Amino acid sequence: xxxxxxxxxxxxxxxxxxxxxxxxxxxxxxxxxxxxxxxxxxxxxxxxxxxxxxxxxxxxxxxxxxxxxxxxxxxxxxxxxxxxxxxxxxxxxxxxxxxxxxxxxxxxxxxxxxxxxxxxxxxxxxxxxxxxxxxxxxxxxxxxxxxxxxxxxxxxxxxxxxxxxxxxxxxxxxxxxxxxxxxxxxxxxxxxxxxxxxxxxxxxxxxxxxxxxxxxxxxxxxxxxxxxxxxxxxxxxxxxxxxxxxxxxxxxxxxxxxxxxxxxxxxxxxxxxxxxxxxxxxxxxxxxxxxxxxxxxxxxxxxxxxxxxxxxxxxxxxxxxxxxxxxxxxxxxxxxxxxxxxxxxxxxxxxxxxxxxxxxxx
Amino acid sequence: xxxxxxxxxxxxxxxxxxxxxxxxxxxxxxxxxxxxxxxxxxxxxxxxxxxxxxxxxxxxxxxxxxxxxxxxxxxxxxxxxxxxxxxxxxxxxxxxxxxxxxxxxxxxxxxxxxxxxxxxxxxxxxxxxxxxxxxxxxxxxxxxxxxxxxxxxxxxxxxxxxxxxxxxxxxxxxxxxxxxxxxxxxxxxxxxxxxxxxxxxxxxxxxxxxxxxxxxxxxxxxxxxxxxxxxxxxxxxxxxxxxxxxxxxxxxxxxxxxxxxxxxxxxxxxxxxxxxxxxxxxxxxxxx
Numbered sequence: 001x002x003x004x005x006x007x008x009x010x011x012x013x014x015x016x017x018x019x020x021x022x023x024x025x026x027x028x029x030x031x032x033x034x035x036x037x038x039x040x041x042x043x044x045x046x047x048x049x050x051x052x053x054x055x056x057x058x059x060x061x062x063x064x065x066x067x068x069x070x071x072x073x074x075x076x077x078x079x080x081x082x083x084x085x086x087x088x089x090x091x092x093x094x095x096x097x098x099x100x101x102x103x104x105x106x107x108x109x110x111x112x113x114x115x116x117x118x119x120x121x122x123x124x125x126x127x128x129x130x131x132x133x134x135x136x137x138x139x140x141x142x143x144x145x146x147x148x149x150x151x152x153x154x155x156x157x158x159x160x161x162x163x164x165x166x167x168x169x170x171x172x173x174x175x176x177x178x179x180x181x182x183x184x185x186x187x188x189x190x191x192x193x194x195x196x197x198x199x200x201x202x203x204x205x206x207x208x209x210x211x212x213x214x215x216x217x218x219x220x221x222x223x224x225x226x227x228x229x230x231x232x233x234x235x236x237x238x239x240x241x242x243x244x245x246x247x248x249x250x251x252x253x254x255x256x257x258x259x260x261x262x263x264x265x266x267x268x269x270x271x272x273x274x275x276x277x278x279x280x281x282x283x284x285x286x287x288x289x290x291x292x293x294x295x296x297x298x299x300x301x302x303x304x305x306x307x308x309x310x311x312x313x314x315x316x317x318x319x320x321x322x323x324x325x326x327x328x329x330x331x332x333x334x335x336x337x338x339x340x341x342x343x344x345x346x347x348x349x350x351x352x353x354x355x356x357x358x359x360x361x362x
Numbered sequence: 363x364x365x366x367x368x369x370x371x372x373x374x375x376x377x378x379x380x381x382x383x384x385x386x387x388x389x390x391x392x393x394x395x396x397x398x399x400x401x402x403x404x405x406x407x408x409x410x411x412x413x414x415x416x417x418x419x420x421x422x423x424x425x426x427x428x429x430x431x432x433x434x435x436x437x438x439x440x441x442x443x444x445x446x447x448x449x450x451x452x453x454x455x456x457x458x459x460x461x462x463x464x465x466x467x468x469x470x471x472x473x474x475x476x477x478x479x480x481x482x483x484x485x486x487x488x489x490x491x492x493x494x495x496x497x498x499x500x501x502x503x504x505x506x507x508x509x510x511x512x513x514x515x516x517x518x519x520x521x522x523x524x525x526x527x528x529x530x531x532x533x534x535x536x537x538x539x540x541x542x543x544x545x546x547x548x549x550x551x552x553x554x555x556x557x558x559x560x561x562x563x564x565x566x567x568x569x570x571x572x573x574x575x576x577x578x579x580x581x582x583x584x585x586x587x588x589x590x591x592x593x594x595x596x597x598x599x600x601x602x603x604x605x606x607x608x609x610x611x612x613x614x615x616x617x618x619x620x621x622x623x624x625x626x627x628x629x630x631x632x633x634x635x636x637x638x639x640x641x642x643x644x645x646x647x648x649x650x
Contacts, residue, residue, distance in 0.1 A: 051546055072552050084547045088565040097561075098551050145551075 001027045001062060001152040003048065003185050008057035010043055017043045018054070019209040025185045030176065030201030032217065033189040034233060040209040041189035045155045048187060050074045061152065077146035078155040081162060083138035085130040091117070091141050092126040098149045116148045119178060136167040147178065156188040160195075172198055193235045197221060205229045227350040230275050236308055236319045238275045238344070245269050250340075253315035258291050263341050267354060275344035278308070278321035282337045290337040293318075297328040311336065390629075396622035414623035424624065426599065427607040428631075434514075434603060435582045438521050442578055443571065445522070446529025451559070453534055464534075467527045475524075479591025482520045486592075506593060510600030513593045517601050520588055525581070529574045536570035537563060572643050576636055583632055604628055 003025040010018040018040050025031050033041045046052045047059065050071040059067045066074065077098075085094045092113055099109045117123040120140040122133075130138050139159060146154055156175075160168040176199055179186050190196060196203045196217055203221075204214040212229045213220050224230035231237040243252045245267045251257050252274070260267075285292070295311040295318065302308075302325055309320040309328065320336060328334065345354035397414055401407045418424060453463045473481070486506050488494035497504035506516040540562065548558045586605035589595060595602035595610075602610075608628065612621035 046546075049550065051549065071549050076550060078547065078550050080543045080547065082541060082543055084541075084543055086561045086565075089561065097553075101552050101557075 001185060003153055004060040006058040008047060008054045010047060011055045017209050021211045023211060023214055028183045030179050030186045032196040032199055032203045033206055034196045034203050035206035036191055039206040041206055042157055045157055045189060049076050049078055049155055075151050076153045077151040079142050079146045079159045081158045083142055085141050091122060091128055094141055095144045095148050098145060112148055116144045120144045136163055151184055153185045158189050193233050205232050207232060223355050225352055227346050234277060236278045236321060238277050239318050241274050241316050243274045244271055255315060258340050261289060261340055267345060271348055273346045278319045280339045280342045281320045285337045289340045291340050293336050293338050295334060295336055297330060297332045297334060300326060300328045393622045393625050396618050397626055400619055414619045418620050418624045418627060424607055427602055427604050431583060431604045435579055437518055438582050439578055441522050442526045442529050445526050447533050449530035450533035450537055467530055470524050470527050475587035476591050478520060478524050479588040483592050486516055508597055510597050513597055513601050517589050525578060532570045532574045533567055536567045540566050575639055580632060
C-alpha cells in the first residue's frame with residue numbers, strides 16, 4: 001500500500017493551509033509529521049484520510065487516484081488527541097464497532113477484538129465503559145479501535161498529548177513495536193522533536209503549510225536542508241550565529257575569530273549563518289578546537305535532570321543544553337566552549353551548505 | 363484527639379437558612395397549618411387531624427382531574443421530547459442560518475402564558491381564526507368551546523407549540539457541545555446517520571434531556587393559565603386539570619382546609635414523579 005500526494009494544496013477562505021505538498025509514503029513505513037501548532041499537520045492528515053478534499057493536486061493510493069473518494073469508501077483509521085470512544089458502549093463493543101460495520105462474522109470479530117485488546121493490554125477491561133477507565137486506557141481503547149481493522153493508512157493526530165509523561169513514553173514505545181509487523185502506512189503528527197526522534201522511521205517537517213523536508217528521521221535531524229528545518233527539529237532550537245568566512249579564518253560578528261579548520265575549509269569566503277546545537281556547547285572544553293567564549297548568564301531553566309542555560313555575549317544569544325542540574329545567578333560571568341568542528345553552515349538564503357562530519361550523538 | 367467545637371460556623375450558614383425559611387419552609391408550613399385545622403376566623407379554629415386529607419383522597423372529582431393530568435403530561439412529554447430532539451437535529455449549525463433559526467425557535471418561549479391562551483382562543487375560532495378556518499376547510503367540525511376532545515387536543519397543541527422550543531434549544535446546546543472529532547471518527551468508521559444519532563448524539567444528550575423531561579413534566583403538571591384562558595376548564599371537565607380543581611375549591615368555594623390538604627398532596631405527587639424520573643434515567647445510564 002503506498003500513499004502519494006502530488007502537488008496537494010488546500011485553501012480555506014483565501015488562506016493557504018497546505019501549500020503544494022509532494023509526499024510519497026511507502027508501505028509498512030512509520031512516518032512522523034513534525035511541526036508546530038498551525039503548521040498544517042491536522043489539515044494534511046484530513047486530506048490523507050479523505051475527510052476534506054484538496055483544493056489542488058492529487059492523492060494516489062497504490063497508483064490509483066483517490067482524490068475525490070470520500071472517507072467512507074476508503075480504508076483508514078484515525079486516532080485523535082482527545083480520547084474518542086462511543087460513550088455508552090463497553091470497551092469490547094467499542095473495539096468491535098468497525099468490524100461489525102464491516103459485517104464480519106461474530107467468531108472472527110471476537111478473535112480479533114481479544115487479540116488487539118491483548119496487544120494493547122486492555123484485555124482485562126473489556127466489560128467496562130470507556131469513562132470508567134483512566135486516560136491512558138481510554139486512549140488504548142481508541143487505538144485498538146483503529147488497529148483492529150486492516151486499514152491501509154492509520155493516522156495518529158498527536159495521540160499522546162493529553163497523557164502524562166510516563167504513560168506517554170510507555171505507549172510510544174509500544175506503538176512503535178506494534179507497527180514493526182504491520183504492512184500499513186502509519187502517519188503520526190507531533191509538535192515535539194524528541195517524540196519524532198524516539199519514534200524514528202521517517203520524518204516530514206511541516207512549517208506554515210509547506211513541507212520543508214522529508215526523509216529518514218536521523219537523516220533529517222543530522223542534515224536539515226535549511227535553518228527553519230534545523231530550528232523546528234531540535235529542542236531547544238538550534239543556535240544560529242551570523243558569521244563571515246575569509247581565506248584563513250571564521251569571524252562571528254566581527255569580534256570572535258578562529259582558524260578555518262579542515263571541516264569548514266571547503267566553504268567559499270563570504271557571509272554565512274552558523275548553526276550549533278544547544279547540546280554541543282559545553283562548560284568545559286571537549287576538544288582542542290573548542291573556542292572559549294566569555295558570556296553572561298540570562299536564565300538557567302531547569303527541566304527534570306537537565307538544564308537549559310540561556311546566555312549572551314555583546315553580539316549574540318546562545319542556549320546551552322546541559323545534563324544535570326546547574327544553578328547560576330543572573331548576570332553571572334562564565335565561559336562556555338563552542339565546538340568549531342560541530343558547526344552547521346547555512347548560506348544567506350538559509351540553505352544548508354555544510355553539516356558536521358562524523359554524525360551521530362547529539 | 364479531642365474534637366474542637368467551633369460554633370462560629372453556624373453563623374456562616376445562617377443566611378442560607380433564612381432564605382430557605384422565608385422562601386420555602388414558612389409558606390409551606392402555613393399550608394400545613396390550614397390542612398390540619400378547620401379555621402372559621404382568626405380566633406375560632408378546630409384541629410381536625412387528617413380529616414381534610416381523607417376527604418381529598420376520596421374525592422372523585424380530584425381523582426378524575428389527577429388522571430386527566432397524568433394523561434395530559436405524558437402526552438405532551440411523548441410529543442415534545444422527540445419533536446424537540448428532531449428540531450434540534452435539523453437546525454443549522456453555522457452562519458446566519460443558525461442565528462436566524464435560534465431566534466425563530468425561541469419566539470414562542472418569549473410569549474406570556476395568558477397571551478398564548480388568548481392567541482389560540484382567537485386562532486382556533488372558525489369565524490375569525492386561521493386554524494379554525496383551516497379545519498373548517500378540511501371538513502372537520504372543529505369547535506374547542508363545545509367538543510371536549512377538541513378542547514383537550516387544542517390545549518395539547520398549544521403546549522406543544524409553546525414549549526417544544528425549550529426542549530429544542532436544550533438539545534441544540536447539547537449537540538453543539540459534542541466535539542467535531544466524534545463525527546469525524548464516525549465517518550471514518552463508516553457509521554450510518556442512525557448510528558451517529560444512537561451512539562454519539564443521544565448518549566451525549568442524556569444530561570440535557572433529563573433537565574428537559576423534568577422541567578416539562580413539572581411545568582405541564584402545574585398547567586393552569588392556558589386552559590383557564592382558552593376554555594376555563596371546560597367544556598364540562600375535559601380540560602379541568604389539577605390546578606383548575608384546586609383554584610375552584612380554594613377560591614371558588616373557599617374550602618381552605620381541603621384545598622390546603624390537596625395542595626400538599628399535589629406537591630408530593632410532583633416531587634415523587636420527578637424523583638422516579640430522575641432515578642430511572644440515572645439507572646438507565648449506569649446500566650449501559
